Amino acid sequence: MAGELTVAILASSVALMADTAHMLIDASGLALAVWVARISKKAPTGNWTYGFQRAEIVSAAINGIALLVISALIAYESISRLLHPIHVTAFPVLIVALVGVAFNSLTTFIVSRADRSNMNVEGAFQHLLTDLFGFIGTAIAALIILWTHFNRADSIASLLVVLIMLFAAYRLLKDSGRILFEAAPTSVDIAEIKNHLLDLESVQDVHDLHFWNVTAALPAISAHIVVTPDCLENGSMGHVLDQLQDCLIGHFDVEHSTFQLEPPEHAEHEPTMHG
Known part of the structure; x- marks a missing residue:
């Protein structure tokens, strides 16, 4: 030089x-x-x-x-x-x-x-x-x-x-x-992810859904998942969690995910998210 x-x-x-x-x-x-x-x-x-x-x-x-x-x-x-x-x-x-x-x-x-x-x-x-x-x-x-x-x-x-x-x-x-700035990756539609999660058994609603990249090769997702009352009563939440993670891995190649499973009445405790 x-x-x-x-x-x-x-x-x-x-x-x-x-x-x-x-x-x-x-x-x-x-x-x-x-x-x-x-x-x-x-x-x-x-x-x-x-x-x-x-x-x-x-x-x-x-x-x-x-x-x-x-x-x-x-x-x-x-x-x-x-x-x-x-x-x-x-x-x-x-x-x-x-x-x-x-x-x-x-x-x-x-x-x-x-x-x-x-x-x-x-x-x-x-x-x-x-x-x-x-x-x-x-x-x-x-x-x-x-x-x-x-x-x-x-x-x-x-x-x-x-x-x-x-x-x-x-x-x-x-x-x-x-x-x-943790924007959602352009390769995947957030609405499409939500629809896939809603198609799962025992899932009533999905809210507070966030999708971002930690690095270019490490996408991550977090969401609140409203499940049916019987899911809470019969203890099948673990099965629902497995389905949620399998859905993300199989359809969107996202392995890092965090979900909060909650009953429908839990919305009363999250007025800023639902109101």
């Missing part, structure tokens, strides 16, 4: 400077990903009842914010150079960009084969992918400058990279934000 930055400064290439800054963020992001992968495996203890599994979500959000910040800085400098172009020494820029394309093609391919359902891995992949596109854009800009002496091509390439980075940042912040 030091060599790339030196070439960028000497050649007056904002596109190459952008690539350097992005690679610095990448290196920091990958270091963070390695650290998060270690601490997320720690077992739950004391007040940390879920352990540190959400560290991967926080890491993804940090990656998204980092992409936004670097995008703003690159955009500012690129627009400035677009309005007031300066001479770009294109040949060394082209050589460095082609080396960057080769290196990032390899690393992007390697990371693409990892478990990208893990948001921590996905964040690292998005960084590498935008790096690859950045070097490709820089190489094309350098070729255009060599052939036509159109120095603004360097700034235009930088702005195209900014758009790619903003899209990657949007995806990471959107996905991590949904989990951090």
